Amino acid sequence: MAGCSLFGGGAGSTAASASIPAAAERAVDASVSALAIQLGVDPSAITVVWVETKEWPDTSLGCPEPGMMYTQVITPGYLVVLDARESRTTTTPMRAASRS
DSSP states (O other), rough: EEEESSSOOOOOOOOOOOOOOGGGGGHHHHHHHHHHHTTTTGGGGGGEEEEEEEEEESSSTTOOOTEEEEOOOEEEEEEEEESSSSSSSEOOOGGGGOOO
């Protein structure tokens, strides 16, 4: 699972709960759990803002790390945006091998 903060978020952020496609439920659950552990909060404090199926241009899944090299191959997965009141975080939790 990869995660990268793409939004400023903050205490004033609000978000409506997103509709989660059935195929993405595992990805969303994994993302919520990982963020809850990272922030030390209860998973119920995290709101799913949106979920979309995505084809990434490489294996960085949209969150390349400086100094790392990534295979240049179309990589299916999900984009999951979560709001934990402290910050809004985008995660890309699933790769094609784990999608069902």
